[in-house]
Amino acid sequence: MLLIAPLLFTGVATEPATAATDIIPASALIQPAQLASELKAKPPTILQVGFSKLYQQAHIPGAIYAGPTNSEAGLTALKAEAEKLPRNTAIVIYCGCCPWNRCPNMDAAYTTLKAMGFSNLRALYIVDNFGQDWVDKGYPAVMGQ
């Protein structure tokens, strides 16, 4: 699907009026500033559903690696992590590998968790990538496996 997306080099990511993916509703999105605020109070369970080399360089403190969900192996890893959780757990999934409307992981992760019955599921809205929209903004991040 992504490879047949319009072949445009806009140079600038614009915020969509609704969720940029086909699957995730705008009502399920959480902005980086909001999540950073929640980290100080009552952090949700955070699942990084992207690629391991990105996670190893920087990830949100406490985030569990459960990906990449563009692959069967990644979806299996996500399901294995999610199975441990009560279905009313507040979960935030995120990736940030590339621009929001190009991400190959978020839709699959959201769909899978919804199908498992998670009712309090949100998706971190990263417009461009994790570096620019999280680390460069000064939000907390750590490095490691």
Next chain:
Amino acid sequence: MTHRRRFLMGAVTAGFVSTSVQALQKLKPGTIAPAFTRTGFDGKPVNLAAFKGKVVLLDFWASWCAPCVIAIPHFRDWQARWGTQDFQVIGISMDDSASEARVAAARLGVNYPVVMGDAKLAIAYGGILGLPVEILVGRDGRILSVWHGETSPETIEKAVKAALG
């Protein structure tokens, strides 16, 4: 102090990292491009230092990254057009799976060396925290330009032409 440096200092305090506190500082123009040697997909060693005297475009990409895949035909064309004028593209795949990267590189018909990247190399280059990332290195081995995220090929081409002189 940059956010990235603050992040690293915090991370070190928390005991999360083994790399230096300056490791994720964004590379600025004028900085010497960090050295690396990796085995290319063709089995031959790819040593950045061996390309000194050439203008080098480092393309951090992945097979799953749509903007990266879209850009590769441009890099392929530039390599064909300017390869004899001391221009060299080096692809650095951030795929988790080398086999997927190899298949994609073959499908895309890349005509330049491609190696596998990892977190260590990415950190040396200031953190590859999203793709694509393009880094233009001058003949003297110093960084000329860095582009994070989807970038117009015209922008990169203009910089390459200027560097080639």
